[in-house]
Amino acid sequence: LREALLRRGSREVIGAVPSCTYAIKELAQVPLEVKHLVEVYAEGMGGGRWRLPEPKKVVYHDPCILARYLGVVEEPRRVLEAIEGVELVEAPLSREWATCCGGGGGFEFVFPQVCLLLAKKRAEELLGTGAEVIVAACPGCLIQLRKGVKALGSSAEVLDMSEILLEAQA
Incomplete structure (x- = not known):
């Protein structure tokens, strides 16, 4: 997964499942920004x-x-x-x-x-x-x-x- 994401030129990974988000962020040590979907929602709220x-x-x-x-x-x-x-x-x-x-x-x-x-x-x-x-x-x-x-x-x-x-x- 790590190599596939890097090969594709991905800059960010957004996960909907907390355990998968954790695995990608902390265990796979993907050198990309990894966030859970609720964090993305929080950034876009307002107005x-x-x-x-x-x-x-x-x-x-x-x-x-x-x-x-x-x-x-x-x-x-x-x-x-x-x-x-x-x-x-x-x-x-x-x-x-x-x-x-x-x-x-x-x-x-x-x-x-x-x-x-x-x-x-x-x-x-x-x-x-x-x-x-x-x-x-x-x-x-x-x-x-x-x-x-x-x-x-x-x-x-x-x-x-x-x-x-x-x-x-x-």
Whole structure:
């Protein structure tokens, strides 16, 4: 991958999956600028052009790799705060201390029952804030949190950061 990116003359890599972004940035040591998609969104926010059709109480789930290994904790919050109609609430365990939802590292394929318990626990924590919408920036977390919300019998939405931005296009 490293050689292919360099051969193509790439200047930047933008990842949508935190673990892949981490692997390219830290493990492959690619001499390019490597960012997660939410960092790119944060750079482009502003100007008041984002608005939800109806106000919603939103909580952000910090994916383990994104928060703990890549240190991306403020950027997602800046994105959400820039959307008119978002009332952002914070979970008691968040940022670098966020509870794992069980979505990382293929753990779900080996221990599905344990992962469902983790997903339910994290969904319960997030919904305990009174939020109607859970937003995450990791495909694995989205899958797990949707399972957790469903297992709790909640009607809360679980959205990717890209989905809430799409909904907020003005």
